[in-house]
Amino acid sequence: NDIASLEAGKQEVALISSQIQTQKTQLEALAQQMAAKQKAIQDLDTQRQTLHNSFIQESEKARAGMEEQVALEREAVAGLHARKAALAEECAGLDASVQQKHALVADMGQQQARLEACKAEIMQRELKI
Numbered sequence: 001n002d003i004a005s006l007e008a009g010k011q012e013v014a015l016i017s018s019q020i021q022t023q024k025t026q027l028e029a030l031a032q033q034m035a036a037k038q039k040a041i042q043d044l045d046t047q048r049q050t051l052h053n054s055f056i057q058e059s060e061k062a063r064a065g066m067e068e069q070v071a072l073e074r075e076a077v078a079g080l081h082a083r084k085a086a087l088a089e090e091c092a093g094l095d096a097s098v099q100q101k102h103a104l105v106a107d108m109g110q111q112q113a114r115l116e117a118c119k120a121e122i123m124q125r126e127l128k129i
Helices: 004-127
Strands: none
Touching: none
């Protein structure tokens, strides 16, 4: 009876030992899977950070390019305003010149009329003489 009980105990110990070994193997496999998943997560995080940094660099380049373009456009607009002011000044000068010429023409017309009046008066005096 004791031998049978001892034999049953040995078999139970062997079974438990086998179960423990199986569970230990499963735990090691799970630990390897977890390590692989953590490595994959770390790799993905590194890729995400690299993409994020690249995006920031490209955004900065684009922003700098846009600021440069805006500066060039502002400079061009300032040049156009200066040209417009110069043209307005030139037009004002031309208007003054045209008015001066109109005044000269009017004056010449008055002088011509006086000349004609003088000629007519001289002709009348000559006729009287």
